[in-house]
Amino acid sequence: MRSPLLGDVTPMANKAPRLRNIPIIALALAWLVPGAGHVYIGRVGRGVIIFLTISALFWAGMAMGGAMTVDCDRERWWCVSQMLTGVHGLVGWQVQRAALRSVGVSPVTALRDPSRADKQLAEEGLALVAPTGTVARAYAGVAGLLNLMCIFDALVLSLMGVFGETAPEPMTEPAKG
Amino acid sequence: MAWRLFYYPVVLPVSVVLWLVVPLSIGVAVVYKTVRTDNLRRLPLQVAVLVGYVLAGLAVLGAGLYLIQEYWP
Numbered sequence: 155m156r157s158p159l160l161g162d163v164t165p166m167a168n169k170a171p172r173l174r175n176i177p178i179i180a181l182a183l184a185w186l187v188p189g190a191g192h193v194y195i196g197r198v199g200r201g202v203i204i205f206l207t208i209s210a211l212f213w214a215g216m217a218m219g220g221a222m223t224v225d226c227d228r229e230r231w232w233c234v235s236q237m238l239t240g241v242h243g244l245v246g247w248q249v250q251r252a253a254l255r256s257v258g259v260s261p262v263t264a265l266r267d268p269s270r271a272d273k274q275l276a277e278e279g280l281a282l283v284a285p286t287g288t289v290a291r292a293y294a295g296v297a298g299l300l301n302l303m304c305i306f307d308a309l310v311l312s313l314m315g316v317f318g319e320t321a322p323e324p325m326t327e328p329a330k331g
Numbered sequence: 332m333a334w335r336l337f338y339y340p341v342v343l344p345v346s347v348v349l350w351l352v353v354p355l356s357i358g359v360a361v362v363y364k365t366v367r368t369d370n371l372r373r374l375p376l377q378v379a380v381l382v383g384y385v386l387a388g389l390a391v392l393g394a395g396l397y398l399i400q401e402y403w404p
Contacts, residue, residue, distance in 0.1 A: 211358040220340040285348045300362040
């Protein structure tokens with residue numbers, strides 16, 4: 155089946171139209187907006203489900219932990235995994251920066267004198283302590299790790315030239331005799 | 332300043348924390364099965380089965396660790 159826009163886009167086909175077969179774009183989109191990589195390679199349904207689920211997990215974490223959930227100064231490994239959610243992680247990071255500025259803590263102070271920054275954050279009710287901190291960072295971090303899996307999936311499918319959903323396995327009748 | 336969502340942390344009682352593993356497991360199962368499944372129509376059933384496995388596995392692991400902690404000499 156030929157589409158005027160995309161060329162040969164036979165439903166359930168594995169042949170990728172030229173514009174839908176650039177792995178670096180699939181990689182970048184999959185990182186920037188969770189699920190966008192799958193939409194790019196023609197798997198719209200999967201992309202929407204991935205976007206909704208990863209967004210819900212990340213923002214559930216942010217709702218529980220508040221502005222300090224994404225804390226790149228003190229929780230670096232959590233921060234790395236949270237940044238894998240792309241735009242969500244970047245927004246969370248900016249929320250943290252804005253919160254630090256609002257309580258008068260510069261990024262340099264937060265890095266060099268964390269105890270002073272902690273004190274000021276606690277006074278403002280922004281400090282993230284256990285168990286809320288653990289749960290909030292786990293939610294946002296797991297969202298990022300799940301997106302890493304989706305990034306790899308979109309990248310590999312793009313490298314393989316897969317476009318759209320693959321054909322379902324044919325129903326085979328058991329051999330007689 | 333008034334309390335704002337996504338800005339101030341919520342206070343989670345310790346008794347609630349354990350239950351928060353359920354939505355996390357559902358999220359993990361949905362994304363994993365969305366990537367892995369051949370047919371999206373089978374997704375709800377596959378997610379339900381995987382969530383069951385995850386929660387059962389965590390329960391067994393928790394029970395095992397509890398027994399070790401209680402009765403290990």
